[in-house]
Amino acid sequence: MVITIISTYFLMLILISYFTSRGADSTTFFTGNRQSPWFLVAFGMIGASLSGITFISVPGMVGDVQFSYLQMVLGYLLGYLVIATVLMPLYYKLNLISIYTYLEGRFGYWAYKSGAIFFLLSRIVGSSLRLFVVAGVLQLALFDSWGLPFSLTVLITIILIWIYTFRGGIKTIVWTDTLQTFFMLAAVITSIYLIKDQLDISFGGMIDVIERSEYSQAFYWDWYDSKHFIKQFMSGAFIAIVMTGLDQDMMQKNLTCRNIGEAQKNMFWFSIIIVFVNLLFLSLGALLYIYAGSKGIELPERSDDLFPLLALDHFSVFAGITFLLGITAAAYSSADSALTALTTSFCIDILGFKNWDSEKHKRDRIMVHLGFSILLFVVILIFRAINDQSVISAVFTIAGYTYGPILGLFAFGLFTRIKVRDNLVLPVCLASPIFSYLINMYSEELFLGYKFGYELLMVNGLLTFLGLFLIRKKH
8 A cells, every 4th residue: 555655656746747848958957947836936945945854853853952943944034035135136137047157257267166066065965865864764664574675775766756857857846846845744734633633632732732841942042052042043044045045956946937026926935834834843743752752652762763663653554654755755855856956057067058958968968967866876875884873964964064165155255346366266165164163173162162053054154255355366
């Protein structure tokens, strides 16, 4: 039954690909012919901005940090406002396909390549890790019982993504993300409803139970705590700016809207919806811990294992199937758009595609798409070989560091008129994450016990900004 439902799900994705890619060319792949309805983009971006890791980790983290994650989500609103009013008008004015093209006009060749390289590195590592986590859940839930090796599970996963994205590209992604967001939200809402019934409480009683629980504290005011409101709020704002506004993956969807007005409307509605969606995830997390406590279920060592454990071993078959559909949708809505964005950035930023509808460029684009699919497969198998959660977490943290130089480049370009020595930009971008890492390592000794959290991203961006100022052209 499980395999039938999941097979039907993927068949729906392939059918969407078939209808959206008819008559598709490279312009369709890169821009969606700029005909995407804004409301579809807004809804689909919810799934793309989240991931399989979010689907599992946000409910799990409630046991350790309560609802403090909501502080960062509120910061997203400020970040999305900057994106809608500052960055998106710039992108539309310059008629950009890859947003990193802006850096070439503002600074020069090496600044342009630096932005693109750091994006490619971020997405390869981040997307591989997301798929690795989800492939592990699918392996445990389905494929172990059939005797299939993990490598085959990953290979099937990536082949399916390649099949429904290689022709229609971003046009297909806009529609498949909409479907996948629906399944992801349906899984969360269904899980909440089923737990409410298991606890034998009303909807109003459920809200009251969550509020009175030890997990509901949302705001923290101890300055030395990494969960302090200002730290979390400002970190959320900057994370939204870099991981949405300065990220080719997320911006490529926005740039498929018909005009800047519709793109801004999409961003405003998306920013409101994403707050409520994250609140749903946090509420689900509290209910999972409350349910486990009421049933005497021993909590797993890793908080990320809580949701899969309860859904697959303690809830009904229907709840387990809903969970598998939800995590599959969350993973694929992030991974498929990332694969398309990686292909777009490499073709335009690295290979320098100009007349991309030529037969040669069409073939090159398909080969690049295939090449990144293979690269994701290899990186996932490397994660599997390491098989050390602490190392994997470190890799994911390093991937976050790569957004700092992109933040510094765009901030320096937008808020100053200073020109820089372009040949020194890449060394500055490489040095900033290294210094950020050292500052973070010795922060308690350097800053009287202060410990950095997510706000280290701002430090990274600031170091890049200062580095660019130091290599300015004197005249």
